[in-house]
Amino acid sequence: MSVLPNENNKSQVMILPDELANQIAAGEVVERPMSVVKELVENSIDAGATRILIEIEQGGKKLIRVTDNGSGMSLCDAQLSFSRHATSKIISSADLEGIVSLGFRGEALPSIASVSQMRMVTSDDEHRGGTQVVVEGGGPAQVKDVACPQGTTVEVAQLFFNTPARKKFMKGDSTESSHITQIATQQALAYPHIHFTLINNGRKVIDTLPTDQSLYRIAELFGAELAKELVSVDARDGAYRLTGYISSPVYTRSSRSAQYCYINQRFIRDKVILHSTQHGYSHLLPKGQHPAIFLFLAMDPKLYDVNVHPAKAEVRFAYQQEVHRFVSGAVKNAISGSGKLPSPSEDQPVKTRDIPRLSTRSGDRGGEHRSGIFSVERPTGDLSRALEVMYRVPESHSSSSMDRAQPVPVPPQVEIFGSKPTPVANLIYSEFEPLGQLDRSFILMQGKQGILVVDQHIAHERVLYERFSKAAKNKRVEVQQLLFPLALEFSPGEAELLALHRDRLEELGLELELFGKNEFLLRSVPAILKNNEHAEIMREIVDMLPAQQHEEALQEKFEEILVMMSCRNAIKVNMTLDLDQIRKLISDLEQTEMPYTCPHGRPIALLFEMDSILKKFLRK
Ligand SMILES: Nc1ncnc2c1ncn2[C@@H]1O[C@H](COP(=O)(O)OP(=O)(O)OP(=O)(O)O)[C@@H](O)[C@H]1O
Ligand SMILES: [Mg+2]
Known part of the structure; x- marks a missing residue:
């Protein structure tokens, strides 16, 4: 040239x-x-x-x-x-x-x-x-x-x-200031030992007390109600450590507004971390619902590159798959071990002097910079008391943009029976005695804690799903040969997909043989498929099969297929069960790893607490 x-x-x-x-x-x-x-x-x-x-x-x-x-x-x-x-x-x-x-x-x-x-x-x-x-x-x-x-x-x-x-x-003042509140919240979460104050047009929006407990900081920024729903995560694997808190699957939000992930205390909007967390919840979340997550990944800075974009909100991992596996495993373990909410006594006591307050006096001026503003001491007290007091937040709950985004805590004296029974997350089913059915769809049980109502369909769905999923993982799915193989015709694209995933489908007990151009013979089905809707189920499966071979995406899809087959075969609503059948179902349910939510994330049981019943009858 x-x-x-x-x-x-x-x-x-x-x-x-x-x-x-x-x-x-x-x-x-x-x-x-x-x-x-x-x-x-x-x-x-x-x-x-x-x-x-x-x-x-x-x-x-x-x-x-x-x-x-x-x-x-x-x-x-x-x-x-x-x-x-x-x-x-x-x-x-x-x-x-x-x-x-x-x-x-x-x-x-x-x-x-x-x-x-x-x-x-x-x-x-x-x-x-x-x-x-x-x-x-x-x-x-x-x-x-x-x-x-x-x-x-x-x-x-x-x-x-x-x-x-x-x-x-x-944009307008309020949009810009809400972005600023958001960024200050992100930073305050990652550095609980720093006293952060945000003053917007002379009004205090954030004023966090220094603490060495990140749960305490979360409670201060998001309210004790949310903090109480969190389970702690603490996992280590070679160069990685994941700590923080995530909500139990029973507590979800319809937006991702309470999702915060950090790498070495830097807030990161990273697809790998978010996806692996979601994956860790597997099928415990209701559709369109998101858990609250506050996760801190600590790792060797040599294993990722943060110099991807000037804003430094993204990273590139050296070993992306490794990070994915680690995070989703850690989240999964945290949830399955959770059953209970984090007990404050297990945490180190927080040194707090005062009771934290979410609300701040509006009109507080912090405009001038005087050395006096830095004289705040570390408070003393303990987390459980602090959370408890925050739970009873006073009427002066301010209407700052931060506070408005938070759920307003329910004062304990409010009667909730009738309007809001609690989805259970940590009780022992065998402590309840079955009474019978309600509307041939729900199992009624009584115990010291109150009346338990169990959704028979989804309870059984959970049982089948776990059995099926365990067997599939160990490649030991019980198979039932069909007396008359079922001939099924598909479109060329569908046939291609079936051929692509034939081995994997066989691991689930679905043995397919190519028969003609786009036709297959279904020779066997998993023994759990008790009903005879085989053709319909195969149709549904074909719709769910992914075109790609990416292992993680595949695993996810096959999980969904397991869920779908379990759902199809679970005890239906409007089905009479005698007490023996009920006892068997409840004992099977108790043996599952996640006895409180169905694979779609819905609660399996609701507890009408004895306390509320007594109150309702004015006996308390
Ligand atoms: N609040 C501060 N206290 C003490 N030193 C500061 C402060 N702000 C900036 N500096 C000094 O000024 C330098 C330049 O800051 P600047 O933010 O421009 O760059 P940086 O922080 O080094 O990199 P980046 O552009 O990635 O933020 C910093 O490296 C630091 O030495
Ligand atoms: Mg800088």
């Missing part, structure tokens, strides 16, 4: 001036006010702060101020920090392979400064005084000495004032 010299032989390729390069970088780092808060708070965390105050005005569009009590900076570092690629966090490419800090690119401050009016006040030694740096729209820095306590305050005013096109993309 020849290069034609241009007319006046001047080069058209130019190095961009710093100001412009920073603005371009800002396009990737600073998407909206929330990204500014994220970057500034990450810097505070990296600086070892134990107290971080975030103040915003007009959704962060007018002002964002982040104040910390971290290491602070010397005069020289303060000036340098506004230069592109200036970082104290890595020095060589080897460091890039094992990043332990939240920042490392050295571009957040110059990028933000290029699209706002920025002021930083910082000191690494309050006796020696501090430095103020002011930068407007990425222009030259004005530096002067000031007196200030150790730590750093960064103020970002009039975001995007010099980039009108970007400014237009910002």
Whole structure:
């Protein structure tokens, strides 16, 4: 290829001036006010702060101020920090392979400064005084000495004032501030020892007390009601450790609003982790429902790359399958071992001085930065008491956007019998004596705890599913040869799918023989298929077969097939059962690993508590 010299032989390729390069970088780092808060708070965390105050005005569009009590900076570092690629966090490419800090690119401050009016006040030694740096729209820095306590305050005013096109993309104040609340929540969850405060237009939205218990922090941010539904996860495997809390399958939400995953304390929106968690719940979740998850994966930073995107919200794992297997196994074990809710006595006591309060007085002003705001001590007390008191949150429950998103705790004196019996998650069925059936569909049982109502169809579905699934795993499915093989015709695409998965189907007891072009002979079925709907079941299976050979997707689909066949063969509603049949079913159910939810995630039994019954009859 020849290069034609241009007319006046001047080069058209130019190095961009710093100001412009920073603005371009800002396009990737600073998407909206929330990204500014994220970057500034990450810097505070990296600086070892134990107290971080975030103040915003007009959704962060007018002002964002982040104040910390971290290491602070010397005069020289303060000036340098506004230069592109200036970082104290890595020095060589080897460091890039094992990043332990939240920042490392050295571009957040110059990028933000290029699209706002920025002021930083910082000191690494309050006796020696501090430095103020002011930068407007990425222009030259004005530096002067000031007196200030150790730590750093960064103020970002009039975001995007010099980039009108970007400014237009910002949404209304409440949308922007809810994004900021979300990011602050993410960060506060990962660092329970840090005291976080978020003040929106002078109103305290978040104010967390420092603790060494992440459950306590979760309770403070999401309410004790949710915290009580969580089971703890703690698993280790070679280079991986997973800790945190997840909700029992009985407690779900219709959105993913309570799902938080972290890798080495960095919030990550990662498909592998989310999918493996979902997989860990296998068929315990109702359709369209999502568990609450707060999971912290700790692993060697060399085993993943976080330098995928400037916002650092995604990672690339070196061994994706390994991570998937580990996380889904850990989640599965946590749920199957859960039966009970986490008992606060098993946790180390939290050192709390005071009772945590979800609500904060609206109108609290924390605007000015005074050294006094950092004088909060670690509280004392214990988690169970704290949770209990939070459960009885006072009427002053504020209406901040954070609080509104949380379920309002039910005061204990509210009568719930009749409107809300409890789906059971930890009782022993054999402690109840069967009385008979209700509407030939539900089993009624009585015990000391009250009246138990068991859905006969889904109880049996759980029994069949576990038996079938265990047998399939051990390749020991009991098979029933058909006296007259069933000829089934399919479309060419379906026939292809059946041929592709024939071996696997045979492991489930479905033996198929190719017979003609798109025709198969079904020679055997699993013995659990007691009814004769073989053709219909094969049709359903074909619809469920995946075209791909990806092992995980396949496993999932075959699980679904197991669930479907169990459902088809379970005792139906409107079927009379005598007491012996009921006893047999309940004893089979008790022997399953997950006796409280069906493979579709619905609760198997509801308990009408004795206490509520007594109250209803005014005997208590
Ligand atoms: N709050 C703070 N306290 C102490 N030092 C800080 C603070 N904020 C920034 N710094 C210093 O300024 C440097 C530049 O910050 P900046 O956010 O631009 O880059 P970074 O954090 O190193 O990398 P990234 O661009 O990935 O965030 C940091 O490396 C750190 O040394
Ligand atoms: Mg940074």
